Amino acid sequence: MRIHLVKSAEVSVELFTKIMDLLQAHPGPLNFSCNLDSVSNIYLDEKILNNIKTKEEFEKQLATENNLSDRLVSRKISFPFEREEVSWDTLFAKCNKYRRKNNIKEDEFVIMLTDIANNKNWFACLDESNPFNGFIHTADWQYFISCSAAFPIAYEVIALVLQKHMFDGMIDLRTAVHNSPIGCVNDLCIHKKEIILKLRTADVCNECMRLLQNKITMPKIHHALTIMNSLREKMLYAQNFRQSTPPGRLLIDAQKRFLLTDFGNIEIKLRPLEKALYILFLKYPEGIYHSSLSEHRTELYEIYSQIANMGDLNEMKERIDDMVNALSDSASQKMSRIKRVFEEAIGTELAKYYFIKGEPGKVKSIALDRNLMTIE
Numbered sequence: 001m002r003i004h005l006v007k008s009a010e011v012s013v014e015l016f017t018k019i020m021d022l023l024q025a026h027p028g029p030l031n032f033s034c035n036l037d038s039v040s041n042i043y044l045d046e047k048i049l050n051n052i053k054t055k056e057e058f059e060k061q062l063a064t065e066n067n068l069s070d071r072l073v074s075r076k077i078s079f080p081f082e083r084e085e086v087s088w089d090t091l092f093a094k095c096n097k098y099r100r101k102n103n104i105k106e107d108e109f110v111i112m113l114t115d116i117a118n119n120k121n122w123f124a125c126l127d128e129s130n131p132f133n134g135f136i137h138t139a140d141w142q143y144f145i146s147c148s149a150a151f152p153i154a155y156e157v158i159a160l161v162l163q164k165h166m167f168d169g170m171i172d173l174r175t176a177v178h179n180s181p182i183g184c185v186n187d188l189c190i191h192k193k194e195i196i197l198k199l200r201t202a203d204v205c206n207e208c209m210r211l212l213q214n215k216i217t218m219p220k221i222h223h224a225l226t227i228m229n230s231l232r233e234k235m236l237y238a239q240n241f242r243q244s245t246p247p248g249r250l251l252i253d254a255q256k257r258f259l260l261t262d263f264g265n266i267e268i269k270l271r272p273l274e275k276a277l278y279i280l281f282l283k284y285p286e287g288i289y290h291s292s293l294s295e296h297r298t299e300l301y302e303i304y305s306q307i308a309n310m311g312d313l314n315e316m317k318e319r320i321d322d323m324v325n326a327l328s329d330s331a332s333q334k335m336s337r338i339k340r341v342f343e344e345a346i347g348t349e350l351a352k353y354y355f356i357k358g359e360p361g362k363v364k365s366i367a368l369d370r371n372l373m374t375i376e
């Protein structure tokens with residue numbers, strides 16, 4: 001089963017890539033693909049202007065129509081408030097356009113990710129006239145969670161795929177979902193805060209499991225559940241909820257992927273030069289002074305050549321020469337990024353065991369017990 005994710009122009013490549021990485025972390029019968037050259041530009045489409053003039057009008061609309069943004073609810077806004085929105089029809093027309101342009105088969109999913117709010121203000125939904133189309137609203141997550149929005153968005157991709165197979169038609173879908181959230185994948189989630197509850201359980205209730213059984217094969221259901229579970233696990237670390245956990249093993253596998261095998265196999269995604277720098281520091285538990293990095297130039301050439309496709313040898317050497325130059329800030333930038341990637345993946349406390357740290361001008365080192373480290 002193939003699921004195509006389409007990025008709308010305003011969604012960052014970084015977020016989109018992270019969503020793809022999370023979905024592709026566990027191989028199985030659900031295949032996720034994207035075409036970054038085929039980006040959809042919703043900004044050019046017809047917009048609806050939602051203009052709320054007073055606080056009273058806002059509260060009235062909130063109580064009766066339930067179609068205001070989570071953002072409006074969760075932060076102070078001033079009136080009159082104006083926001084551009086797009087209609088569901090426009091979003092699904094974009095999915096169909098993508099289908100035609102990329103020759104997507106009828107039974108393959110096309111799911112549009114967009115930052116632009118929609119007129120009914122749902123977080124995600126399938127297309128009534130073709131339930132293999134869907135959209136997910138990607139903005140405003142920072143008001144609800146302290147980690148990357150990639151987790152709930154990736155989760156919702158799986159939820160839409162499962163929901164497509166639970167029901168025969170959209171009327172069924174609108175009525176058979178759980179209107180009050182019970183932590184099942186099939187909860188009706190209009191608001192983002194409800195998605196967080198779904199994510200905490202990452203579960204499909206018995207009733208919904210029965211609905212799925214004749215519509216989708218068991219290996220596909222298992223694959224969906226595996227991905228959902230790994231998202232839940234990874235999100236707990238990323239949200240700093242697992243900070244009393246002792247540090248776990250770091251495996252650098254034959255493909256030079258950095259995997260935290262005790263923490264749900266979280267992959268730490270670093271760039272080749274960052275990996276080379278990190279591996280160098282792993283080899284020296286006592287630490288290295290920034291000013292003496294240049295003494296390790298040849299060693300870095302060797303490490304790097306094992307990690308990256310060699311490409312242009314001179315270019316590679318130039319980049320390493322720049323990194324070990326004490327006057328350049330290249331190494332500092334790489335260390336900052338390594339720190340950020342670990343913190344985003346496992347939370348600020350647990351990350352301290354793993355990133356390269358040290359006071360300015362002092363020796364820099366990685367605290368991790370080297371017995372916890374394996375390089376294949």
Ligand SMILES: [Zn+2]
Nearest residue numbers: 184186205208
């Ligand atoms: Zn259910």
